[in-house]
Amino acid sequence: MIKLIEKIEGEAKLNFNFKDDKIDFVDVEFMSTRNIENILRDKRAFDALVINPRVCGICGHAHLIATVEALESCYNNLQLSNKAKAIRELTLNFELIQNHFKWFYLTMLPFFGHKQQILKATYPTQLMGKAIAALGGQYPHTSYAVVGGVVCEITQMDIIKIESYITQTLKFVEDNLVKVDSKTLLACKDADALLDFSGDLPEILIEIKKRDMLNHAKSYDRFIAFGENSFFKKGKSLKARVSHSISLKDVKESEVPSSFAKNVSYKDKYYEVGPLARAMVNKTTLVVDAHKKYGDSLFSRILARVFEILELLNHSKKLIDKIDLDEPSYIEPEFDISKLTSSGYSAVEAARGTLIHKVELEEGIIKNYEIITPTQWNLSGGTREKPGVSQKAMVGLSDIKTAELVFKSFDVCSVCTTH
Numbered sequence: 001m002i003k004l005i006e007k008i009e010g011e012a013k014l015n016f017n018f019k020d021d022k023i024d025f026v027d028v029e030f031m032s033t034r035n036i037e038n039i040l041r042d043k044r045a046f047d048a049l050v051i052n053p054r055v056c057g058i059c060g061h062a063h064l065i066a067t068v069e070a071l072e073s074c075y076n077n078l079q080l081s082n083k084a085k086a087i088r089e090l091t092l093n094f095e096l097i098q099n100h101f102k103w104f105y106l107t108m109l110p111f112f113g114h115k116q117q118i119l120k121a122t123y124p125t126q127l128m129g130k131a132i133a134a135l136g137g138q139y140p141h142t143s144y145a146v147v148g149g150v151v152c153e154i155t156q157m158d159i160i161k162i163e164s165y166i167t168q169t170l171k172f173v174e175d176n177l178v179k180v181d182s183k184t185l186l187a188c189k190d191a192d193a194l195l196d197f198s199g200d201l202p203e204i205l206i207e208i209k210k211r212d213m214l215n216h217a218k219s220y221d222r223f224i225a226f227g228e229n230s231f232f233k234k235g236k237s238l239k240a241r242v243s244h245s246i247s248l249k250d251v252k253e254s255e256v257p258s259s260f261a262k263n264v265s266y267k268d269k270y271y272e273v274g275p276l277a278r279a280m281v282n283k284t285t286l287v288v289d290a291h292k293k294y295g296d297s298l299f300s301r302i303l304a305r306v307f308e309i310l311e312l313l314n315h316s317k318k319l320i321d322k323i324d325l326d327e328p329s330y331i332e333p334e335f336d337i338s339k340l341t342s343s344g345y346s347a348v349e350a351a352r353g354t355l356i357h358k359v360e361l362e363e364g365i366i367k368n369y370e371i372i373t374p375t376q377w378n379l380s381g382g383t384r385e386k387p388g389v390s391q392k393a394m395v396g397l398s399d400i401k402t403a404e405l406v407f408k409s410f411d412v413c414s415v416c417t418t419h
Contacts, residue, residue, distance in 0.1 A: 003400055010414025012379075014407065016400055023397045028381045028390070033260040033418040040369040045071055045337050045361055046147075048369065052357070053141045055371065056416040058102075060140045061095040061132065062350035063357075063371075068145040070357040073344030075147075075333060083327035084149035086319050089229050090162070091132045091142075092348065093312045093319075097169070098128035099351030100275070100309045103411050104177075108302060109200070111405040112207045120200070124172045131165040134158050147337060149330035159320055166320075170313050177201045182310055191290035191303060201306045208299050217298040217406040219393040223277035224266055224377075226251075226356065227349030231315045234347075236271065237280035240291060244281075248345060248356065253372055256381045260418040263380040263388065264372055272296065272389045273353025273377040274410065276304040284311070301409050338364035350374055352411045375417040378410040 001016045015027035036055050040048055052067040053060035065088055072078050105121035129139050135152055136142035144151050170182055178185050178199040188194065194202050195209070208214060223237040226248060235244040246266070254263045271277070276296065279287035286307060290300040345358040353374030360368040380388035387395065390410050394403045 001400065003404070010418075012412060012414055014403070016403065021398055023394055023403055025384045025387065026391050026394050026403070027258065028261075028379055028388070029259045030261040030414055030418045031259075032414075034415070036419040037369050037371060040366050043366050045340070045359075045364050045366060048359070048366060049143050049146065052371075053143060055419045056373075056413060057140060058099060058413060059095060059350045059352070059355070059416065061091055061136070061142060062348055062355050064143060064145055065092055066346045066348045066350075066355050066357040066371075068147060069346035069348065070344050070359045071147050071337070071361075073346060074337075074340055074342035074359065074361055075335065075344075078148065078333050079331045080149060081327045081329065081331060083323055083325070084329055084331075085229075086323050087135050087150050087152065087154070087329070088145055089231075090316055090319055091135050092229075093231075093316045094128040094131045096349070096351045097309050097312050098125040099411075100305050101125050101128075103351075104200070104302075104306055107408050107411070108204065108405075111401075111408070112204055117200075120176060124169045127165045127169045127172075131162045134161050134165075146330065148333050149328065151330065153329055154323075154325070156325065159323070159325075163317070163320060166313055166316055170310075173310055173313070177306060177309070182314065185307075185310060186314060189285045189289060191286060191293060191299075194286075194303070201303070204302060205299060208302075213402075214294050214297060214299055216397070216402065217301065217393045217409055218295050219272060219389045220270060221296045222269065222271045223280045223296075224271040224273060224354065225278050225281045225349060226347035226354045228347075229349075230319065231282075231312070232278055232349045233282050235281040236266070237277070240280065240288065242281055242283065248347060251356065251372065253370070253376070259381055261376060261379065261381065262372075263382070264376040265380065270380055270382065270386075270389050270392075271377060272410075273374050274301075274305070275308045275353075276301045277353060278349060279304045279308065298406065298409055305411075336364075337361075340364055352413060352416075353377055371419050373413070373416045373419065375410070375413050379412055379417065 013029040017025040053064045055063045101124045105117040132139045136144035228234045250267045287304045343360045347356045356372040358370040382388040397403045
């Protein structure tokens with residue numbers, strides 16, 4: 001049975017195959033592409049800073065940061081101030097947070113019989129959008145990060161505004177997502193204890209238990225994250241055993257004849273990326289406890305993503321405290337990029353997981369540009385013998401509606417995937 005999946009920043013086609021009334025395989029097909037990688041060829045290096053945020057309307061800022069870091073890695077001795085690093089990380093945090101709110105209230109809740117909570121999604125989202133705009137100007141599709149730093153010169157007043165947006169968003173979390181003060185929630189180590197609280201997150205987790213869905217959406221139990229900053233760690237987790245020794249050289253992208261999305265694997269194995277992967281690599285106590293009890297399931301995946309909102313808000317407050325306004329926002333590179341012949345790459349953590357950019361420059365002109373998005377990791381179209389992460393998570397389910405819930409629990413983005 002073929003089903004068209006919509007509201008994923010585009011469309012995808014799922015071809016469900018049943019055996020004994022259970023799903024035994026799902027073909028995943030993305031039907032369109034914009035060929036951004038081809039558009040970038042023979043363009044000037046700095047053009048990528050304007051074009052790439054348009055890869056996606058949801059995580060454009062992550063693409064901007066991945067682009068500027070890929071270009072900067074083409075240099076040998078480029079300098080960045082701590083202030084510029086902190087500002088870039090803050091805007092990336094805010095983009096992740098607003099994505100997480102939209103995913104939870106607009107995509108996940110309706111699957112559990114709740115009305116789509118548009119106002120609950122848009123209120124904290126617009127607060128985070130204002131925080132990004134205070135640092136990066138227009139949003140989405142800002143291009144404020146440049147090789148050598150950022151173009152904004154923030155003031156103490158900007159910081160006061162951003163702190164206010166964070167405080168208001170934290171209050172929203174405490175009044176709605178989990179009705180408890182954020183310090184208590186951050187200190188919580190028992191996933192089952194969340195079920196004793198009230199709020200939108202506990203309600204969904206209780207529903208998962210009531211509906212006997214605790215074993216739903218399990219896949220390979222392999223996680224990976226390549227993005228690193230002051231909060232996220234790079235590494236892989238295999239059934240909770242974490243190793244930080246991983247290399248982008250072992251990441252392989254391959255064509256899929258029936259789809260415009262390419263497969264992505266690490267050492268020829270499929271890995272899950274995203275908030276659950278990051279929490280497993282970071283060894284976040286609450287999420288590790290959920291994984292210990294319920295594995296790489298729907299329960300753990302939803303909990304990890306919502307809990308990351310609180311963690312990033314809390315970490316953003318600490319980042320702001322470390323910003324020294326007297327530092328430069330921009331340090332001019334010693335070498336003009338128009339004379340640069342080199343190659344570089346970057347990896348950042350976007351809302352849905354690891355985003356990788358690779359660039360080759362010849363006298364400042366882009367000769368090759370490759371983008372690997374998080375949805376490619378999670379939605380790789382494998383075979384019956386070796387299914388991709390989301391394909392494996394849907395095998396064994398008995399109805400298409402539940403399979404769609406599992407599919408969207410990975411927060412699929414069609415345009416980002418096929419770029």
